[in-house]
Amino acid sequence: MKPKNLGKWRRTHLSQEIDSDLAGEKTTIMGWVTDIRDLGGIKFFILQDFSGTIQVTAPKAKVGKDILNEIDSISKESAVAVKGEIAKADQAPRGVEVVPSEIRVLNPAETPLPLDPTGRVKADLDTRLDARLLDLRRPKPQAIFKIKHGAVQVIRNHLTSEGFVEVYTPKIVRSATETGATLFPISYFEKEAFLSQSPQLYKEVLTGCLDKVFELGPIFRAEEHDTRYHLNEVISADIEVAFSTKEDVIDILEDLIVNIFEEITEDHEEELETLEHEIEVPEKPVPRITYDEALEKLNDAGMKLEWGADFSIPEQRKLREIVGGLFFITDWPTEIKPFYIMPHEDDSKLSHAFDLLYNEIELASGGTRIHQRGLLEKQLKNKGLNPKRFEYHLKNFEWGLPPHSGWGLGVERLTMALTGAENIRETVLFPRDRKRLTP
Known part of the structure; x- marks a missing residue:
């Protein structure tokens, strides 16, 4: 025809x-x-x-x-x-x-089709992703992306109403924001460049002129994960606030998350029903425990960990059972956090960092940033990074850059929490991982 x-x-x-x-x-x-x-x-x-x-x-x-x-x-x-x-x-x-x-x-559509969009004939995730257009005509994937769209709109509206300015930072960068090991190198004319891991350094600088900024945009991590929680390209919702501490931005994140859950339950009842998923609006204040308290709870539960260790998914799942569905972990060891996180004044082994966890997954991380050039150079060296490669960034700290704090929230992991999706790939239209570069 x-x-x-x-x-x-x-x-x-x-x-x-x-x-x-x-x-x-x-x-x-x-x-x-x-x-x-x-x-x-x-x-x-x-x-x-x-x-x-x-x-x-x-x-x-x-x-x-x-x-x-x-x-x-x-x-x-x-x-x-x-x-x-x-x-x-x-x-x-x-x-x-x-x-x-x-x-x-x-x-006209060519037959036979690679999958059944009605869902009556089950297909594995790889088959669905290979024929993504047909898959996205199914009610459940459409419900996921309607909810994701709704959550992003809440983020944008909420932060704008709180006086934030939306910004757009470069995704082609000269140097790392965390570690060089997780960078995707690209050819940039005669120079070496990388895909951005985070808007972190740019948003810090912007607190020196725009006060409160946020960005919704892609980030890239060259990590060889092959789990249902990790991808190599995701959308991050980032904020940075001048003249603030981690406690201030934790409060902002808490208000935002509760607002998102409220709006999704009110405005997306039909989509949640399609997904056969129920969510509860978190109550404020959201529980907050320190890293030391979390470690003690895990050790008491029989999961023995050395101080300074990061938490795995099983350990985070156990903390969920002990603490609740949504909770903050604060005051992490400096050694396992990025170079720009402020160490405690009275104990440099601890940092002013926090993570927000929902069930067993990390939704967001953030903290108080270092705003003194000398200390920042020291932390760069401690992380094995060369301060000379960050000179363009460091000179901003000589021009009155204020104390500042912020966080980054993973939009896809948030969507998993809101929709009950079991694999992060279900929350991305065309996911990118170590095995998938098409479609």
């Missing part, structure tokens, strides 16, 4: 905008064909668009043979446009259907 152009056809309604109150009105709908059935005296198919589905019904007594023949020729998942009349129909989903007067196949 030869594809047809839109011509003068234009969509008048999304499927979910059509209800029985519109019975008798004309409509033009566009989307993809899912189920097609022939019951002898009547033929019908389900048309799906981003908003939902609508039944297109063709009774032989009411439509011409050209319509019936057109339906016979349509393959599942073909893109079509339908002109017709809206009619009440008790037997149809939502009690309404469209009786077609004309059908235009805009692009």
